[in-house]
Amino acid sequence: MYANNWHAMRGFARDPSVTKQRLKPGTVRRIAGYARPYRWQLGIFLLAAALDAVVTVSYPVLLGVIIDKGILPRRPGVVLALAAVVAGLAVFDALLNLGQRWYTARVGEGLIYDLRTEVFRHVQRQPIAFFTRAQTGSLVSRLNSDVIGAQQALTSTLSSVVSSALQLILVLVAMFYYSWLVTVIALVLIPLFLIPARLVGRRLQRLTRESMQLDAAMGSTMTERFNVAGA
Numbered sequence: 001m002y003a004n005n006w007h008a009m010r011g012f013a014r015d016p017s018v019t020k021q022r023l024k025p026g027t028v029r030r031i032a033g034y035a036r037p038y039r040w041q042l043g044i045f046l047l048a049a050a051l052d053a054v055v056t057v058s059y060p061v062l063l064g065v066i067i068d069k070g071i072l073p074r075r076p077g078v079v080l081a082l083a084a085v086v087a088g089l090a091v092f093d094a095l096l097n098l099g100q101r102w103y104t105a106r107v108g109e110g111l112i113y114d115l116r117t118e119v120f121r122h123v124q125r126q127p128i129a130f131f132t133r134a135q136t137g138s139l140v141s142r143l144n145s146d147v148i149g150a151q152q153a154l155t156s157t158l159s160s161v162v163s164s165a166l167q168l169i170l171v172l173v174a175m176f177y178y179s180w181l182v183t184v185i186a187l188v189l190i191p192l193f194l195i196p197a198r199l200v201g202r203r204l205q206r207l208t209r210e211s212m213q214l215d216a217a218m219g220s221t222m223t224e225r226f227n228v229a230g231a
Contacts, residue, residue, distance in 0.1 A: 042107060
């Protein structure tokens with residue numbers, strides 16, 4: 001019995017329906033609907049992420065100004081003033097990170113509660129025949145792992161995308177301001193890094209999907225085996 005369960009879990013890794021599955025049309029819109037009650041919290045959260053990106057990009061610019069306008073001309077007053085600005089930005093950045101974590105926890109836990117409640121209600125509305133076909137462990141996995149994955153997509157992943165995109169734009173603006181020639185040379189070299197990243201990204205996407213499916217299968221097996229009826 002255990003060997004059969006193991007082979008079933010290993011079969012997910014070779015199943016094209018798992019490894020090559022794509023999002024259905026309207027899935028993103030449905031997920032975004034769950035975030036609608038938290039739109040104001042998400043707005044503040046994304047604003048904090050954007051400000052954090054601005055502060056992160058401003059550090060090297062300020063350090064360059066300190067070197068060019070303060071250290072090289074030997075102007076200690078300018079160095080002290082800009083050092084105070086950098087210290088103030090560090091405190092502000094720490095407060096922004098604290099706010100991001102607070103709103104991440106607030107929105108994330110609310111989404112987990114809403115999603116689990118909706119999934120549980122959906123399961124309760126199913127006919128008796130559904131429970132004869134579905135495995136208990138698979139349903140438990142949907143309430144645990146899959147819900148947390150959806151929550152992370154609306155908090156951590158969204159914040160990373162917004163912050164990274166804004167940082168990229170600000171860095172390019174600063175680079176063009178200081179030297180358009182060096183910026184153009186750097187942009188020409190970008191495809192050399194994007195192609196391997198694209199190939200590795202596809203592989204990681206497939207492995208992540210396999211990992212989630214295998215976790216679900218493992219949870220299903222454990223729940224069925226540890227259940228009194230299945231022991």
